[in-house]
Amino acid sequence: MQLEEPVIRPITQSRIDQVDFENLEFGKYISDHMLVCDYNNKAWQTPKIVPFADMSMSPAMLALHYGQSVFEGLKAFRMGEEQICIFRPDKHYERLNRSLARMCMPAMPEELFINGLKQLIKLDEEWVPHGEGTALYIRPIVFASEARFGVKVSDEYRFIIFTGPTGKMFQRALRVKVETHYSRAARGGTGAAKCAGNYGGAFLPTLKAREEGYDQVLWTDANEHIHIEESGMMNAMFVLDGVLVTPPLSDSILNGVTRDALLTLARDLGIPAEERPVSIQELQGCFRNNTITEAFGAGTAAVVSPIEAISINGVDHYLPSYNKNSIMFRLQQELESIRAGKTPDRHNWIVLV
Numbered sequence: 001m002q003l004e005e006p007v008i009r010p011i012t013q014s015r016i017d018q019v020d021f022e023n024l025e026f027g028k029y030i031s032d033h034m035l036v037c038d039y040n041n042k043a044w045q046t047p048k049i050v051p052f053a054d055m056s057m058s059p060a061m062l063a064l065h066y067g068q069s070v071f072e073g074l075k076a077f078r079m080g081e082e083q084i085c086i087f088r089p090d091k092h093y094e095r096l097n098r099s100l101a102r103m104c105m106p107a108m109p110e111e112l113f114i115n116g117l118k119q120l121i122k123l124d125e126e127w128v129p130h131g132e133g134t135a136l137y138i139r140p141i142v143f144a145s146e147a148r149f150g151v152k153v154s155d156e157y158r159f160i161i162f163t164g165p166t167g168k169m170f171q172r173a174l175r176v177k178v179e180t181h182y183s184r185a186a187r188g189g190t191g192a193a194k195c196a197g198n199y200g201g202a203f204l205p206t207l208k209a210r211e212e213g214y215d216q217v218l219w220t221d222a223n224e225h226i227h228i229e230e231s232g233m234m235n236a237m238f239v240l241d242g243v244l245v246t247p248p249l250s251d252s253i254l255n256g257v258t259r260d261a262l263l264t265l266a267r268d269l270g271i272p273a274e275e276r277p278v279s280i281q282e283l284q285g286c287f288r289n290n291t292i293t294e295a296f297g298a299g300t301a302a303v304v305s306p307i308e309a310i311s312i313n314g315v316d317h318y319l320p321s322y323n324k325n326s327i328m329f330r331l332q333q334e335l336e337s338i339r340a341g342k343t344p345d346r347h348n349w350i351v352l353v
């Protein structure tokens, strides 16, 4: 299939002067343009880049009723003053297609995603912030757009990419609660897809954990609630006896791009790393022998989110305090150094816009 170049209808008046670049709250500002591409008659149509704006929809739009809606989250950065790069768009593209397949939604050609992304960012170049630790957050989303209320797989979809500048994520260490009642994802379910419904279902257990004084839950397997799966909306990582350990991918764990990058960098830096099941019992034992030295979440938004306390069956277990030599911060540093162009991009993670 030959996809055409996006048709561009630029803004007449930029909104960029409304942005406080010194104070970039996550999710607050949206850049001038968005990419929109519709799927109908069994084909992706010509993409358009248009001013970001509200859109109209039918109350019968299928995504609202039956949940065919998936998304991605990735970032673009400044590399020096001249260049803008996107971090591993190919990996996000592959994951988007896996999410689409799980939700019976049509696959997307790579060119539509990657080329669309580049063109959009090029047009909104000024929105990529300059400050240290800042980035342009990129949100691709695909949803069922057909208006029809019978239960069915939609025949029409809309793909949108919009972006927004974000600041340095505040890294307050998290208090997390091991969740043994609710589940995020079950074997055979949609946990490995980045679909909207996974988030909707996670809000209630998370709000309950908040009421109990925790920031996030540490999800456990839905079958027996014995093994750790993920931390909130991030992959869970631990340092046990000097080894970086993270649960293995399964259909109930999201294949995080950050998770993959940190595992790769650990191997590069000579830090032993293992993907293997981690049980609650093992964690309890590690707290008893003081062999757990780090626990953190891994995800695009903050790269690493340190955990200071883990509640297991109502008992709070505290991690030792962290410093810049902690494995998580060494990995974060290495990743940020590659993104900034200061360390060679030996795994071809950087795509220039």
Ligand SMILES: *Cc1c(COP(=O)(O)O)cnc(C)c1O
Binding pocket: 073, 194, 230, 232, 233, 234, 235, 254, 255, 256, 257, 258, 259, 298, 299, 300, 301
């Ligand atoms: C997006 C997401 C992550 C993190 O993935 P990254 O690609 O590293 O941003 C982890 N867990 C869940 C459930 C997610 O939705």
